[in-house]
Amino acid sequence: MKKFWAIITVLLILFFLGSGLIPDLKIYKQNNLSQKTGKVYLNRTVNDDSPFKEIDKKLYGEANDVENNAANSVTSVIVDYRALDTLGEVTVLFLAITGVIALLGKSKKNNRILFEKPNYILNASSKILLPLIVLFGFYIFIHGHITPGGGFQGGTIVAASVLMMYFAQNNYKLKNNRMKVLESFSGLSFLIFGLLGIFIMGDFLQNFLELGIMGKLFSGGLIPIIYILVGLKVSAELSNVVYEFMGEE
Amino acid sequence: MIYFLCFILFSIGLYSILTKRNLIKIIIGISIVDYAINLFFILVGYRMNGRSPILEKGEEIERIVDPLPQAVVLTSIVIGLAVTALLVAIAIRIYEKYGTFDINEIKELKG
Numbered sequence: 001m002k003k004f005w006a007i008i009t010v011l012l013i014l015f016f017l018g019s020g021l022i023p024d025l026k027i028y029k030q031n032n033l034s035q036k037t038g039k040v041y042l043n044r045t046v047n048d049d050s051p052f053k054e055i056d057k058k059l060y061g062e063a064n065d066v067e068n069n070a071a072n073s074v075t076s077v078i079v080d081y082r083a084l085d086t087l088g089e090v091t092v093l094f095l096a097i098t099g100v101i102a103l104l105g106k107s108k109k110n111n112r113i114l115f116e117k118p119n120y121i122l123n124a125s126s127k128i129l130l131p132l133i134v135l136f137g138f139y140i141f142i143h144g145h146i147t148p149g150g151g152f153q154g155g156t157i158v159a160a161s162v163l164m165m166y167f168a169q170n171n172y173k174l175k176n177n178r179m180k181v182l183e184s185f186s187g188l189s190f191l192i193f194g195l196l197g198i199f200i201m202g203d204f205l206q207n208f209l210e211l212g213i214m215g216k217l218f219s220g221g222l223i224p225i226i227y228i229l230v231g232l233k234v235s236a237e238l239s240n241v242v243y244e245f246m247g248e249e
Numbered sequence: 250m251i252y253f254l255c256f257i258l259f260s261i262g263l264y265s266i267l268t269k270r271n272l273i274k275i276i277i278g279i280s281i282v283d284y285a286i287n288l289f290f291i292l293v294g295y296r297m298n299g300r301s302p303i304l305e306k307g308e309e310i311e312r313i314v315d316p317l318p319q320a321v322v323l324t325s326i327v328i329g330l331a332v333t334a335l336l337v338a339i340a341i342r343i344y345e346k347y348g349t350f351d352i353n354e355i356k357e358l359k360g
Contacts, residue, residue, distance in 0.1 A: 073302040073316035078323060089324050096331030103338040148301065152327050214304070234327075241334050245341075 016204055071146045071215050078150070079223045079230075083205040086226075087190060090233060094187065097237045104244045112247045114170050126168035133161035141231030145220045151227040155234025162239045166246045174243045183236035186229040193222060193229075252292060258285035272340045272350045276333065283329040287322045294318035 078086055141154030165172045197206040205222070212219030262281030269275055294315035302316035340350065347355050 071304040073304070073313070074319045074323065077316055077320035082320065085324065089327055092328055093331045096335045099335050100338040103335075103342050146303075148303065150323075152323065215306070245337070 072144065072148065072150075075145045075150055075220075075223060075227065079145075079226050080207065083194070083226065086230065087194065087205070090187065090190070090230060093234065093237060094183075097241055100241055100244055112170075115167065118168055118170070122168050126164060130161050130165060133164070134158055137161070137231070137235065141227055142224065143217070144227040144231070145223045146215060146217065151230030152234050154231045155236075155238060158231075158235035159238030159242060163242050166242060174239060176240055176243045179236040179239050179243075183233050183240070186233040186236070190226060190229050190233070193226060197222070252289065255285050255289040255292065258288065270351050270353055272343065272352060275352075276336045276340065279336065280329065280333055283325070283332075287325055287329075290318045290322045290325070 137154040137157035139154075140149040140157060141151045144150035144154070162174055166174075194205040197208055198204055200206075200208040205226075207221035207223070209221035209225075211221050217224075259282055262278045262283075262285060265278030265281065266275055269278065294317065296312075296314055298312065299314035300312055302313040302319065343355065344350060349355070
């Protein structure tokens with residue numbers, strides 16, 4: 001049965017990778033790929049008096065016909081044009097974390113690293129700082145398409161809060177089973193949104209939601225959703241790494 | 250001209266990989282090489298007096314730096330983090346088995 005599922009998975013991946021080679025496939029006729037990248041992307045502008053106005057004008061705060069409406073260009077590149085690459089990147093991170101857990105998880109000598117007994121101020125202030133740092137991390141990856149930052153950065157900040165709790169309190173313990181559930185959920189949702197892109201628009205991980213107004217929070221279609229999922233996945237994975245490195249009781 | 254600084258940083262990392270005997274120092278050298286290459290990529294995309302590639306009201310788009318190397322480097326940083334975590338985990342297991350980080354004393358690894 002395991003072999004059956006493995007063969008099915010490999011065939012699906014081969015289909016997604018190879019379906020671009022079949023020109024007569026119906027789903028690919030809806031997109032003009034030459035308009036999708038290149039000149040349209042590089043020449044977009046946000047001002048009225050720009051020399052590129054005739055080519056492609058997108059006004060900040062007004063435009064709603066950009067094919068991906070994120071103000072942050074790096075986020076556009078990562079989550080829209082190279083979203084498949086981001087999926088592979090998240091997979092690499094997941095594999096590395098699986099390797100860390102496999103190497104460190106079963107070792108019997110892996111005792112908890114204990115520090116000098118923390119004083120009262122450190123103990124109390126870390127509990128106050130924890131929700132604030134987690135909130136800041138969530139802010140970073142929810143606003144990844146309009147401000148600097150994104151899923152990976154925000155996820156790292158959330159994991160840093162876990163590391164701070166481990167440093168500040170000797171009896172703190174992360175509930176790592178919940179983190180594993182969160183990680184699996186967000187990784188699966190990423191794939192499901194990608195497959196929905198096939199069924200609705202005809203391309204893997206293509207934007208199928210309303211693009212909205214550039215510069216607003218609810219804009220960019222699929223971009224903020226995918227970046228939130230990536231942020232949740234990265235924060236859960238890196239928290240698990242911190243948990244494995246700090247050792248168990 | 251400033252690209253040479255990247256190559257100097259790369260050489261420092263390569264030196265520490267080749268000459269140091271401590272496993273942790275080798276891992277630090279690998280990280281230095283990683284960041285030297287990331288810095289080089291960012292510098293390739295930079296232009297004089299450029300600003301961050303985020304569209305804002307009232308800013309000319311011609312002045313932003315190239316966003317593509319930044320996106321590539323973001324991927325590269327995450328992969329570097331994953332590689333470093335895996336290397337440190339392997340180093341911890343080696344220390345548990347042999348009781349040392351010195352690669353000369355780990356006799357079973359010699360080919």
